[in-house]
Amino acid sequence: MDVIGAGLEAILQPRSIAIIGASQDPTKIGGRPVELLRRFGFPGAIYPVNPRAAEVQGLRAYPSITDLPEAPDLAIVAVAAEAAPDALEACAAKGVKGAVIFSSGFAELGAAGEALQARLRATAKRTGLRVLGPNCLGAVSIAERSIATFSIVLEGSLPPAGPIGIASQSGNLGSYTALLARERGIGISRFLTTGNECDVDIADAIAWLARDDATKVILCVLETCRDAPRLVAALEEARQAGKPVIVLKIGASEAGQAAAASHTGALAGSDAVFDAVFRRAGAVRVYSVEQMLDLGHAASVLGTRLPQGRRTMLLTASGGFGVLLADAASAAGLSLPMPSPETQRRILAAVPYASPRNPVDATAQMSSRPEILEAILAAILEDDNCDALLLLLSSSLYLPRLRSVYMPTLRAVRDKHPEKVVMLAVHGPADAVRELTAMGFAVVDGVGPSAQALAGLCALAAARDLPPPPPALPPAPPLDRGMIASEAGAKSVLAAAGLPVLPERVVGSAAEAASAAVAMEFPVVLKIVSPDLPHKTEVGGVVLDLRDAASVAEAHDAMLARVRARAPTARIEGVLVSPMVSGGVEMIIGTKLDPIFGPVVLVGLGGIFAEVMQDVAVRPAPVEEAEALAMLRSLKAFPVLDGARGRPKADLGAAARAIAALSRFAAQHAADVAEIDINPLLLRPEGQGAVALDALIVPTSERPA
Amino acid sequence: MDVIGAGLEAILQPRSIAIIGASQDPTKIGGRPVELLRRFGFPGAIYPVNPRAAEVQGLRAYPSITDLPEAPDLAIVAVAAEAAPDALEACAAKGVKGAVIFSSGFAELGAAGEALQARLRATAKRTGLRVLGPNCLGAVSIAERSIATFSIVLEGSLPPAGPIGIASQSGNLGSYTALLARERGIGISRFLTTGNECDVDIADAIAWLARDDATKVILCVLETCRDAPRLVAALEEARQAGKPVIVLKIGASEAGQAAAASHTGALAGSDAVFDAVFRRAGAVRVYSVEQMLDLGHAASVLGTRLPQGRRTMLLTASGGFGVLLADAASAAGLSLPMPSPETQRRILAAVPYASPRNPVDATAQMSSRPEILEAILAAILEDDNCDALLLLLSSSLYLPRLRSVYMPTLRAVRDKHPEKVVMLAVHGPADAVRELTAMGFAVVDGVGPSAQALAGLCALAAARDLPPPPPALPPAPPLDRGMIASEAGAKSVLAAAGLPVLPERVVGSAAEAASAAVAMEFPVVLKIVSPDLPHKTEVGGVVLDLRDAASVAEAHDAMLARVRARAPTARIEGVLVSPMVSGGVEMIIGTKLDPIFGPVVLVGLGGIFAEVMQDVAVRPAPVEEAEALAMLRSLKAFPVLDGARGRPKADLGAAARAIAALSRFAAQHAADVAEIDINPLLLRPEGQGAVALDALIVPTSERPA
Incomplete structure (x- = not known):
């Protein structure tokens, strides 16, 4: 490369x-x-x-x-x-x-x-x-006054020079971002639009901005990806350079994907896989130009000062706004801890009628006695449960009387707590916003947008602290395609790769059945093996819950006799002996070959959860066990595995090991394996492991040279 | 009242x-x-x-x-x-x-x-x-210049007089709405804030605005409801007056509800029940002040001209914006039909390189040859599959050259298709927006907000055509509280109310068991009835799948003997005979007494769907069968009932009848019944009905006088 x-x-x-x-x-x-x-x-x-x-x-x-x-x-x-x-x-x-x-x-x-x-x-x-x-x-560099574009959004004036670089596949979305930045007075280093990407692609743009001294934060508008390894490498380079990458990936919906494919003439790819790639690479995804710019601006103002966690304290001067802000913060995924008793005491000492819980409502006292703001801010910022403070000022800075008290107070608070993360939700005026930004506050207009931007900062902090991506695995020798075509063959190669499968054996006599059973754990199950008998139960071809060798031997012969009597013409290839497993939760784990990013691993709960509720976690393969565990925890149905409503806790470690093993297999055999479905993987209670009850490997149509 | x-x-x-x-x-x-x-x-x-x-x-x-x-x-x-x-x-x-x-x-x-x-x-x-x-x-009437407020947001100037009335429990949110209206030049008739509501409540405000000639659209900010029948009646009055009510109900999240309860000193109530009440009353819910104002403004401009359905055609001059708009429209719940072949032909005749699918991408040709806009707009608006058109102009009206072509074109289109619903997504300039609004276009700034506003117009259209709410039912005579305390008693009163329950019987002899079974449908099940044997299976106290009278009699005596041998000291009250049902989907149906709105009915799929996935539909009781069917269709898991993945279709009619019957029962017995849980209701394949396998009635703590 x-x-x-x-x-x-x-x-x-x-x-x-x-x-x-x-x-x-x-x-x-x-x-x-x-x-x-x-x-x-x-x-x-x-x-x-x-x-x-x-x-x-x-x-x-x-x-x-x-x-x-x-x-x-x-x-x-x-x-x-x-x-x-x-x-x-x-x-x-x-x-x-x-x-x-x-x-x-x-x-x-x-x-x-x-x-x-x-x-x-x-x-x-x-x-x-x-x-x-x-x-x-085209491309524009603000400080250098290099304007290699015909974009109509520069009709008026340039955005101010600043730390935000914009790399966009879409010309219009890229230059609209620059237009909004200009309107909001947000500083831009450069913006470039890559269009059809005959040579310079979005990865080039990201990597160059990652090395550019003028750029501290990278905004990226993505329609597709024409070269996955380059994109991943460029995102990793930005992460190592400590530059947040905020991605507006369009085509989130089916309709959008169809439009993107028709517009770019390139593969749209699976949106969920893009999500997974961004998560792995530490890029944070947004869903609108406005949200991208809000977060990029906040990140550029705060620099390395990102929230340690999602514990957010909300402060307003209005009960109604407090409720709305709590709704927005919850929807954005922030957590709202209760202030400590000491914090609550300090708040009430400043304003006896305040609501000292979270959201903290300082009441209209904040506008009639604005000097209380300093005491309340100090109380909240000194609370150990506060990773970030979101202060809603609404439109109050339009009032000279309030502005004249709030601004010096906020400056004093900033000076006293330089390390704290404070997001301000402010609706104008523009010069006050500029002044607060210069003090080092992240300032966003609007209740929902400020909560979303703060949640985005939390995601950037988490991305900064991500472990390095797992090392690429060397390709393994080709698989025996004849072997993996059968369920038994698929299970045996997956077992060799570390997947837990049942120690089944096909036997030819009662004695063999008994000794096979002894080699397993009791109880066992016997099943007739015949290509002519798809419905084994109807011919008496299944016997459950056999608890000792003698019963196995006896059941073997009785079953053969019964089946032969009921289905005299069926070809019988033997009897399958396998341990009887029951209890536990049925999961689906699998892999797919994404047309853009290659092998990915998926997990969901079995039955209709994965299919109807679309409750599935996806990551690029391979994943390590910790990441597999995070996949499980990200499922909406995770409480089912975690002891909800008196259920036993499932053996999460075993599930994570299975996912990791499967993902390594898929990564090493990408040339041979288009798809694997393990459905179900029976996940048993804690300490009892997991087992793949069925497995299907779909080969690639042909092995690439 | x-x-x-x-x-x-x-x-x-x-x-x-x-x-x-x-x-x-x-x-x-x-x-x-x-x-x-x-x-x-x-x-x-x-x-x-x-x-x-x-x-x-x-x-x-x-x-x-x-x-x-x-x-x-x-x-x-x-x-x-x-x-x-x-x-x-x-x-x-x-x-x-x-x-x-x-x-x-x-x-x-x-x-x-x-x-x-x-x-x-x-x-x-x-x-x-x-x-x-x-x-x-306080309260403000713009045209009358009656300013009975001390709100600081009127510091500058008043909003223009216009058709939007604002009724808000929260003073700050109400006056912030007025401030945004003023900034955007959106006309307001009046705004009033009801605060603690010692006399005038939000229902008074809504009802008065429903009768006010100056008000055509009502925006409502709700924190709580202190008198449910008055609120419902006021919403119904507005609906009958043809005035859309758009509600920002705050406290959607648990954190928000806790804050609302602490702020208003009133019950926050269940957010899902508020949702259900709004849906029944035809009020459309929004989640931010901005969204409320966008939708209210669009509704006031369009008046009675609302979309007939959700089939939306998107038109842009940019592929990237088209993809983003398709994502936003999908997320807002709009549907994006393919233009007819004739429409596509007409689009391509105007712009050979256009993408004539939906989103239609007129390409940069729309800015280099803006006269093509008229041909493309006409083609789309004359397509029978188009309920509404969403045209994204982005920031192009800032350019005098484009503005000078777009404005007369849009005026001509408006004159030619006065009845069509056209939403324009326009980012400034303000005077162009005012001009387009005066032409009768709904104009909203932003990709996401325009799609949301259009979806809101669809919801308003659906609300306008709602059937009248079901008539209130007279209270029924008091229930026998001793009787409903047992499962059998609960089932019998519910059966009398029209719920399908199994024809179970407790019998005292083999002969009685046999004749009870004959009176049912075979196969039947026998279960031991004993207060001392919670785990019936372990003592051999359950026999399944009995297919004739003789087997029932024999199994009865054998079971009694077995149980007496294994549990000699257990008190045995008899043997329960019931039809054996199997197959079908387990549902949960139930009722609750909402502290604000009284009895509501709930439905979800059984198992963990309702509990873990929170996939439940709620409506005020009573509901009629059509509304019960709509509840079922609104479940995310509905495909499970509708034949997903080769399953049989469930008997939706039977489920709807059961829900309606249960809801009538709860509505008539609100004085006695705090909660009913039918878990599971076994819903069988089409034509095979439903049956309540278990029922629990929780009585109110005491019967109100």
């Missing part, structure tokens, strides 16, 4: 820029970058290229890239799709280092466009010229 | 207003209304009452209410809690018709405050003076 993100400085920090297809008309896509580079003061050379003009927007124009006085770092290609491959070749020949191709009409249109795009890709690969696009909105 | 909402015109349309406790200082709560009434130009007489001032804020002041030259319609009471009861008495004596009591220090503080509040209530009840509060933020 090449170094991911290598060479993107030509695109993001160019010292000189050529515009191929430069237009006199600043509303045309070849005119916009010329206009924007000049308007926003790009300090380097700007070279319009246009064979039919001597001058473009007051700048000297050149007939071709070859005619330029120097090789510019970056060339913007704004010509028709058909002309783009030759233009790119000319750039490479001139020694240009980076290109941005705005033009559409490539892979997004199907086969003809694919061929054209393949030529761009070939030029990039052959020459090392890094190419962003085609069919993209 | 009095006429709900009677007399509130004194509070909302007063011709003259006295302020008791009027202050010279416009930041004090007694000074604010004086200042606001004057600033916003209240046209009637304003009478400051203050025994220590001859003049307040330039107006002549009076020493007491008694000294006023006339009885004002409305008195604002802004004095200490202790002085409020006497002030209210003086108002009544003077002939004042309405009062707003700002003062806090009443029921929200516990027993002492309760007593003080009881005095206010007594005055109101005795004299007919309508009293809003205490502990409230």
